[in-house]
Amino acid sequence: MKNNDLIDLLKSHRSIRTFTNQQVTDLVVDEIIESGRWAPTSHHVQAYSIIVIKDKEKKKELATLAGNQSYVATCPVFFVICADFYRLKQASDKHGQAFEIGEQEQALVGAVDAALVAQNMLIAARSYDLGGVMIGGIRNDPDAVSKVLGLPQLTFPVMGLCIGYPAQNPEQKPRLPQRAVVHKEKYNQTKIKEAIDEYDQVMKSYYYERTKGKRSDTWSQLMAQFLSTPKRPQVGDFLKKQGFLSK
Template identity: 35%
Template sequence: MNPILQAQNNHKSIRQYTEQAIDPVLLQQLIQSAQGAASSSFIQAYSLVQVTIPENRHQIATLAGGQKWVESAAEFFVICADLTRVEYCSLEQGLGELEGNTEHFIAATTDATFFAQNLMLGAESVGLGAVFIGGIRNDPAQVAELLNLPNQVYPIFGLCLGYPDAEPDLKPRLPVDVILHKDSYDSSRCASDVNAYDAQMQAYYQSRGDNQKASNWSEQTAAAVQKKKREHMLGFLQQQGFLKR
């Protein structure tokens, strides 16, 4: 297995970090390499906010539900979908301002996500650990105000980077046969696929070195989506200029 495939297979969310700083030159290289990610029509509709002020990190960690690794990581970034440059181009070319189209929201969100995944993978390839912080969407308006995010920009998630001070167990992913459909989607196998994976995940949760628990994938997944609806997101996104049509 080549190093890239091995790195992809070995991804673990790291939430404990040493005090070692990341060399600024390395950080610049990682960001530049991450920009090689695919981009919808090459619009590159994303920005990265590096949060260095300790008080701001503390506020974001609190807003995210007390995620202390936001403060302890060597670096913390907020990944943003950003259509400001795109709108400027549109105005300069005489095509008018953006109108909050859903398609543009999707393009910017996927652009930013491709970039962020590239950044994480690159960081892991040089011995760094990382974890994405979706909890910043608990109160995106406060995060946007704290970071001075303008119209046409919204914070998607945070990213902690640092040198690992822990070695968590590797979670087994869904089998390829579960997510791969040939020619047409086969919904008839959903129940059997989930039940089999639940048994696998239950065994994993009970056997891992730290944080053992009696649970399975269904229980964790249902709680994750039904208890984190964040119904304020639509109004916030519309306020930022997204999802108006």
């Protein structure tokens, strides 16, 4: 089989949280943004915006709001990718049409559009030998983040993206076995338990080796703990305030 550099790049994903002092040129930043803009989009609505942040003080403020994630402050460039229906409202007003985004579908459209853009941007960054990490913590306090970024009504921050030249070389974190996530023709429930049991042993060994015996967590144990409490209940109220989920 012919070597495929893009496939190799996709399969080599690792989250990078420590960066060198080398700056990312404006040309590279523009190429990363352009790669994001050509992501697929539902019905051509392009319901996203990209906020580019290089200012040190603003990155520090956002790092605090994202859960004191220091790499938001230390990365050379931080992006916030937002769902954005603000300009779509302008389009509707221009033609005197009703503007209906109160149902959950439109919030999903905005979130999916933003996620596709962010993934394109990360892959583009990696093609320039940069590393990066997605930041879901940008939704910890969406009201405060929106004030920092000047986000208008009908928008919401979906994720952040740190990029920079890697100053670390972490081991890849194993993924679930393919049979746990891939189904042929219809969903096969019978294989899930066995696949989870297998993956638990893989992750237990991974954590044990990575921490030199200090941790031996299994994946199911970590997920059970993570999902045992509500996550970011404030997001729903914020979305309603911004004009979404009103129906």
